[in-house]
Amino acid sequence: MSLKLESGFEFDYENLLGDGCVTKEDVSALLPELKKAHEAMDVMRRTGVIRGHLSKDGTPEKVLFSQLPYIEKGNLNSPESVARLKKFGESARNRVDAVVSLGIGGSFLGNKVLFDVQCGSFWNLKTREERKGYPKVFFSGNNIDPRSTKDLIDYIKYAADMSVHHDKKNSRKYKVMLICISKSGGTLDTMSNFMVIYDALKKNKNVKVEVVAVTDPNEEKPTLLKKMAMENKWESFAVPDGVGGRFTIFCEVGLVLAAVVGFDIEAFLEGARNMDKACQNNDIWQNPAMLNAALKFIAAKKYGRDEEVMMPYGDYLESVSMWYIQLLAESLGKQFNKEGKEVCYGRTPIVALGTRDMHSQTQQHQEGKLNKIVQFIRIEKWANDLAVPNVFPTVQKLADISGVTMGQALEVARQSNADALISNNRFNALFSLPKLNAYYLGELLYMLAMSISYEGELADVDAFNQPGVEAYKKIMGPKLQQVKAQQAEK
Numbered sequence: 001m002s003l004k005l006e007s008g009f010e011f012d013y014e015n016l017l018g019d020g021c022v023t024k025e026d027v028s029a030l031l032p033e034l035k036k037a038h039e040a041m042d043v044m045r046r047t048g049v050i051r052g053h054l055s056k057d058g059t060p061e062k063v064l065f066s067q068l069p070y071i072e073k074g075n076l077n078s079p080e081s082v083a084r085l086k087k088f089g090e091s092a093r094n095r096v097d098a099v100v101s102l103g104i105g106g107s108f109l110g111n112k113v114l115f116d117v118q119c120g121s122f123w124n125l126k127t128r129e130e131r132k133g134y135p136k137v138f139f140s141g142n143n144i145d146p147r148s149t150k151d152l153i154d155y156i157k158y159a160a161d162m163s164v165h166h167d168k169k170n171s172r173k174y175k176v177m178l179i180c181i182s183k184s185g186g187t188l189d190t191m192s193n194f195m196v197i198y199d200a201l202k203k204n205k206n207v208k209v210e211v212v213a214v215t216d217p218n219e220e221k222p223t224l225l226k227k228m229a230m231e232n233k234w235e236s237f238a239v240p241d242g243v244g245g246r247f248t249i250f251c252e253v254g255l256v257l258a259a260v261v262g263f264d265i266e267a268f269l270e271g272a273r274n275m276d277k278a279c280q281n282n283d284i285w286q287n288p289a290m291l292n293a294a295l296k297f298i299a300a301k302k303y304g305r306d307e308e309v310m311m312p313y314g315d316y317l318e319s320v321s322m323w324y325i326q327l328l329a330e331s332l333g334k335q336f337n338k339e340g341k342e343v344c345y346g347r348t349p350i351v352a353l354g355t356r357d358m359h360s361q362t363q364q365h366q367e368g369k370l371n372k373i374v375q376f377i378r379i380e381k382w383a384n385d386l387a388v389p390n391v392f393p394t395v396q397k398l399a400d401i402s403g404v405t406m407g408q409a410l411e412v413a414r415q416s417n418a419d420a421l422i423s424n425n426r427f428n429a430l431f432s433l434p435k436l437n438a439y440y441l442g443e444l445l446y447m448l449a450m451s452i453s454y455e456g457e458l459a460d461v462d463a464f465n466q467p468g469v470e471a472y473k474k475i476m477g478p479k480l481q482q483v484k485a486q487q488a489e490k
């Protein structure tokens with residue numbers, strides 16, 4: 001049983017619906033709620049209004065992520081804004097040596113996905129020619145770890161010294177672009193790294209630093225970062241009002257990084273757009289987001305499957321899983337429903353990677369607590385698939401695993417895992433992408449964002465706020481000031 005879109009994107013729910021799993025009757029019983037959820041999505045698309053959604057300061061706030069795939073005049077992504085992004089990316093090409101993308105949560109996770117899919121793990125080890133003139137890329141600000149930050153600074157200083165040394169005649173400085181991303185404009189993790197790195201690099205005679213700010217664009221009530229950008233004339237891009245951190249991969253947060261590594265922005269948004277169109281279908285069996293939300297919601301509510309293991313097969317997709325963790329956790333992990341009743345809803349997300357975690361987590365998935373859905377992601381056709389050669393024909397065990405490609409072996413491993421899980425009543429499902437490219441990535445991520453929005457409606461929780469993250473923040477601010485005061489006394 002599967003839902004296949006014309007593009008080739010497929011949601012296979014064979015191991016989630018049927019005997020011993022969620023039943024068709026369960027889905028039929030939910031149809032009135034699904035109809036309401038679908039209407040709510042329609043209203044959101046047309047007006048940005050989501051019943052009961054309030055901003056952090058308690059005022060009604062629009063939800064606009066579903067507008068982002070549409071590159072249209074007057075929209076958040078317009079022909080002009082996309083042209084500007086492309087121009088920006090081209091201007092960094094062959095000019096900027098290294099980009100440091102600073103951000104955390106939604107200001108990091110989506111960018112890491114785009115980077116991994118476009119560039120892979122060895123990007124920074126490639127020559128500039130191999131990178132087609134695009135800069136090296138580093139991430140920072142997604143922790144407050146002095147060791148990794150120092151390592152990054154040391155590496156950049158080393159690279160700058162080497163480049164000046166090799167190019168004594170021109171004495172060209174090593175150009176570093178710090179892309180500082182924070183919707184609120186003052187997040188501790190991001191801004192502390194920004195200050196440490198900015199200061200260290202500014203003091204280095206071989207480095208030229210330029211800063212790009214990505215933050216709330218409001219100039220009347222500017223965020224700290226916006227204010228600094230205006231004062232220092234830093235180029236800036238927008239995290240628009242109505243687009244929460246975990247949805248920002250489709251706006252300039254993700255697209256700025258996409259532009260500096262030559263990722264196909266238009267194909268990515270086209271994938272999201274076509275998925276949005278598929279999700280406008282009011283027939284649940286034709287609407288991947290509605291179907292996914294319904295099956296997962298029922299699996300949790302009726303069958304106790306309230307943990308979701310997101311398990312893509314392929315190294316460069318692990319970051320998709322990490323991106324999804326924030327989407328699921330911040331959107332659905334809510335103590336109160338929209339009526340203020342305590343519900344403590346949510347499905348706990350778990351990052352896993354195939355095949356790696358078959359050799360660590362699978363024991364738990366197969367035999368542990370019966371509370372999980374394992375959600376697989378697979379790529380049908382790998383570019384540059386590698387055949388496993390028969391190099392040691394006399395070693396039977398190795399000869400046996402030769403003669404197939406690594407892509408085939410990867411899929412055999414995934415299918416075997418899925419079969420084994422369902423043989424023990426362990427629910428699982430599959431999102432299948434014909435290829436790993438910008439278009440299919442856009443389809444997949446948008447479908448997940450939309451599915452979470454449906455599930456928010458089904459569970460009657462506000463999927464677009466994250467009040468729970470304020471609790472530790474309220475404690476952390478004064479604590480930091482205390483430490484600062486103690487430090488000053490010393």
Ligand SMILES: O=P(O)(O)OC[C@H]1O[C@](O)(CO)[C@@H](O)[C@@H]1O
Nearest residue numbers: 105106107182183184187245469
């Ligand atoms: O972009 P900002 O404002 O720095 O926030 C980063 C992240 O922090 C959170 O607000 C949680 O603390 C996320 O929702 C957000 O993506």
